[in-house]
Amino acid sequence: MNSFLSQSFAVIRMNLLSLPRRLWMSLAMIIASAVVVTILLAFLAMARGFEVTLKGAGSDDIAMFLRDGSAAELNSVLSKSQVDLIENAPGIAKDKTGVILSSELYVIVDGIKKTSQTAANIPLRGTSQTGIKMRQDFKLIKGRLFNTGTTEMIVGAGILRQFDGFELGKTIRFGKNKWQVVGVFSTGGNVFESELWSDYRVIQNLYNRGSSVQSIRAKLVEAGDIKQIKEYIKNDPRLNIDVETEADYFSAQGKSLNYMAIFGKVISSIMALGALAGALNTMYTSVADRSREIATLRTIGFSNSSAFVGTLFESLTLSALGGLLGALGAFLLFDGMSTSTLGGSFTQVVFSFELSQDLIVQGMKMALGIGLVSGFFPAWRAARMPVLTAFRTE
Amino acid sequence: MSEKNIFKLTNLVKRFTKGKETLSIFEDLNLSIKEGDFVAIMGPSGSGKTTLLNMLGGVDQPTSGEVEFDGKGIEKLSENQLAKWRASNVGFIFQFYNLMPMLNAHRNVELPLLLTQLKSKERSQRVETALELVGLKDRAKHMPGELSGGQQQRVAIARAVVSDPKLLLCDEPTGDLDRQTADEILEMLQLLNREFGKTIIMVTHDPSAAKFANRVLHLDKGKFVEKELSL
Ligand SMILES: Nc1ncnc2c1ncn2[C@@H]1O[C@H](COP(=O)(O)OP(=O)(O)O)[C@@H](O)[C@H]1O
Ligand SMILES: [Mg+2]
Numbered sequence: 001m002n003s004f005l006s007q008s009f010a011v012i013r014m015n016l017l018s019l020p021r022r023l024w025m026s027l028a029m030i031i032a033s034a035v036v037v038t039i040l041l042a043f044l045a046m047a048r049g050f051e052v053t054l055k056g057a058g059s060d061d062i063a064m065f066l067r068d069g070s071a072a073e074l075n076s077v078l079s080k081s082q083v084d085l086i087e088n089a090p091g092i093a094k095d096k097t098g099v100i101l102s103s104e105l106y107v108i109v110d111g112i113k114k115t116s117q118t119a120a121n122i123p124l125r126g127t128s129q130t131g132i133k134m135r136q137d138f139k140l141i142k143g144r145l146f147n148t149g150t151t152e153m154i155v156g157a158g159i160l161r162q163f164d165g166f167e168l169g170k171t172i173r174f175g176k177n178k179w180q181v182v183g184v185f186s187t188g189g190n191v192f193e194s195e196l197w198s199d200y201r202v203i204q205n206l207y208n209r210g211s212s213v214q215s216i217r218a219k220l221v222e223a224g225d226i227k228q229i230k231e232y233i234k235n236d237p238r239l240n241i242d243v244e245t246e247a248d249y250f251s252a253q254g255k256s257l258n259y260m261a262i263f264g265k266v267i268s269s270i271m272a273l274g275a276l277a278g279a280l281n282t283m284y285t286s287v288a289d290r291s292r293e294i295a296t297l298r299t300i301g302f303s304n305s306s307a308f309v310g311t312l313f314e315s316l317t318l319s320a321l322g323g324l325l326g327a328l329g330a331f332l333l334f335d336g337m338s339t340s341t342l343g344g345s346f347t348q349v350v351f352s353f354e355l356s357q358d359l360i361v362q363g364m365k366m367a368l369g370i371g372l373v374s375g376f377f378p379a380w381r382a383a384r385m386p387v388l389t390a391f392r393t394e
Numbered sequence: 395m396s397e398k399n400i401f402k403l404t405n406l407v408k409r410f411t412k413g414k415e416t417l418s419i420f421e422d423l424n425l426s427i428k429e430g431d432f433v434a435i436m437g438p439s440g441s442g443k444t445t446l447l448n449m450l451g452g453v454d455q456p457t458s459g460e461v462e463f464d465g466k467g468i469e470k471l472s473e474n475q476l477a478k479w480r481a482s483n484v485g486f487i488f489q490f491y492n493l494m495p496m497l498n499a500h501r502n503v504e505l506p507l508l509l510t511q512l513k514s515k516e517r518s519q520r521v522e523t524a525l526e527l528v529g530l531k532d533r534a535k536h537m538p539g540e541l542s543g544g545q546q547q548r549v550a551i552a553r554a555v556v557s558d559p560k561l562l563l564c565d566e567p568t569g570d571l572d573r574q575t576a577d578e579i580l581e582m583l584q585l586l587n588r589e590f591g592k593t594i595i596m597v598t599h600d601p602s603a604a605k606f607a608n609r610v611l612h613l614d615k616g617k618f619v620e621k622e623l624s625l
Contacts, residue, residue: 003508007509299486300505
C-alpha cells in the first residue's frame with residue numbers, strides 16, 4: 001500500500017484512540033457542533049414546511065384571477081362585469097353546465113389559538129361545489145358539505161388542530177353572524193386546511209360585498225397554458241386583472257417565509273463562530289497533548305503530512321459526530337411538528353416542520369465546515385512541529 | 395567492525411539563537427565514527443550530547459560544517475528527505491521509551507514498517523521476530539502501560555531494529571531504569587552491535603553504562619576528550 005496512506009491511517013487510528021484522554025473537550029466540541037446544526041435545521045425545516053404547505057395547494061391546471069397589483073386574494077376585488085368577461089376568456093375548460101369556474105371570497109375572522117389562547121386571524125373562504133371539486137386533494141373527513149344559501153361551514157383539519165371551538169356541530173359567532181360547523185375536511189396537508197369554507201353567496205350577503213368577488217379560479221383546458229388568457233386580458237382594457245396559475249401563485253406565497261431560512265442561516269452562522277472558537281481550542285489542545293507522540297513519529301520517519309491529515313481527520317470526525325447528533329436532535333424535536341404562523345395574507349397558516357434529506361445535508365455541511373476550519377490551523381501546527389522535541393525530557 | 399567510516403563530522407558548528415542572544419554549543423567539532431562501532435558519548439549535563447545526537451540522526455541541522463553519512467552529506471537534505479533517510483537508516487531509542495500509549499506492543503513495533511512497502515503479513519512476521527529478539531514475544535498484545543520500564547524499553551528497541559537500520563541512536567537509554575534492568579538493556583544493545591553489526595551511538599552520563607561500549611567520547615565545553623576503554 002501507498003506509504004502516505006498507511007502512515008495516515010496509522011496516525012488517524014492513534015488520534016482517535018487517544019480521544020478518551022481529551023474526553024470532555026472532545027464531547028464539548030461534538031455538542032457545540034450539534035447545537036449549531038439543530039438550530040440551523042429547525043429554521044430550515046420550518047421554512048421548508050411552510051413552502052411545501054403553500055406549494056402543495058397550487059394546481060398547474062387552474063388559472064387564478066386577481067385584481068391587477070393585488071399580490072394576494074385578501075386585497076383583491078373583481079366586479080360582476082369582470083367576472084362575466086372572464087367567463088368568456090379562451091382556454092378555460094367546460095362541462096355540461098358551462099365553463100368550470102369558481103368565484104371565491106376571502107374574509108378574515110378570529111379564532112383562539114390553542115397554544116397561546118390568544119386571538120389570531122383565520123381565513124373564511126366563500127366557495128362553491130365547483131370550487132371544492134377544483135381542490136384535487138379535498139377529502140371530507142367528518143360530517144357533510146355545507147348547503148348553499150345557509151350559514152353552514154366546513155372546517156379545515158389544520159384549524160381543528162391549532163384552534164379552539166371549531167369541532168363538528170359547534171355554533172360559532174363572527175360579529176353578528178352565527179355559523180354552524182357541519183363538516184371537517186382535509187386537503188392533504190396544504191394551506192387550504194388552514195381555512196374555513198362556506199357558500200360564497202352567503203358571504204357576499206353577510207359581508208356586504210354585493211355581487212363582487214375576490215378571486216376567480218378557472219380550470220384550464222391545457223395544464224400550464226395561460227398564455228392565451230393573458231393575451232385576452234391584455235387586449236381588453238376593462239380587465240385590469242392579473243392571471244397566473246394557482247401553482248405559481250402559491251409558490252410565490254411560499255417564498256414569503258424564506259426570511260426564516262435566511263434568519264436561521266445567519267443565527268446558526270453566528271453560533272457556528274462560537275462553536276468554532278471552542279473547536280479550535282479543542283484541536284490546539286489535542287495537538288499539544290499529542291506533541292510528544294507526533295514528534296516521536298516524525299523522528300521515526302513519518303511525514304509531516306500524516307500529522308496534518310491525522311489532526312484534520314480528528315476534527316472532522318468530532319464535528320461530523322456533532323452534525324449527526326444535531327440532525328438527530330432536530331429530527332426528534334421538530335420533524336413533523338405542527339405549528340402555525342402568519343402567512344402571506346396575514347392569516348394563520350398551519351404547517352409542519354419538514355426535515356428533508358437535502359436539509360440534513362446542509363446541516364452536515366455546516367458541521368464539517370466547523371471541523372475543517374477548526375482542524376486546519378492546529379493540523380498545520382502539528383505538521384510544523386519541530387522533530388527534535390522527541391528527545392527532550394519532559 | 396569495519397574500517398569504513400559511517401559518520402564523518404567536519405568543522406561542525408552549532409549555535410542556538412534566542413532573540414539577541416546566541417548560545418554556542420559546538421565550534422569546529424570534528425569526529426569520525428567507524429561502521430559497526432559501539433560508541434558512548436559522555437559529558438556533563440548541558441554539554442550538547444543530545445544536540446549532537448540530533449544532528450547525527452538528522453532531526454536537527456548544524457549551523458555550519460558537514461555531517462557525512464556513508465560518504466554523503468546529510469546536512470543539506472530537506473526535511474522530507476531527512477525523514478525518508480531516517481526511516482531507512484536510523485533506529486531511535488529514547489530515555490522515556492516514547493511508545494505510543496494507545497497502541498499495544500505489536501502495533502508499536504510495527505510503526506516503522508508502515509513506512510515501507512511491506513505487506514501486512516510480512517510486517518507481522520517481522521514484528522514477531524523483533525519482539526522475540528528482545529524476549530517479549532508473549533507480550534505482543536500488551537499495552538505500554540501494562541509493561542515495566544525495562545519491558546517498555548525492550549519494545550522500543552524492537553521498534554528501533556524492526557526495519558533493520560544499520561545505525562542505532564540512543565539517548566540515555568537506561569536513564570530511567572534500575573541497575574539490573576539497565577544492564578539487561580545494555581547487554582541487548584551489545585548483542586545487536588556484536589551479532590547484528592549495528593553501529594550504536596549512545597549518549598549516557600552513567601560510567602557503568604559506558605563500559606558496554608567499545609569507544610567512549612567525553613564531551614566537555616564543546617570539545618571531545620577521547621579515552622579508549624580496555625575491554
Ligand atoms: N532547541 C534549543 N534551543 C535553544 N537552546 C537549546 C536547544 N536545545 C538545546 N539547547 C541548549 O543547548 C545546550 C545543550 O543541550 P543538550 O544537547 O540537551 O545537552 P545534554 O544533552 O548534554 O544535557 C543546553 O544549554 C540547552 O539548553
Ligand atoms: Mg540530553
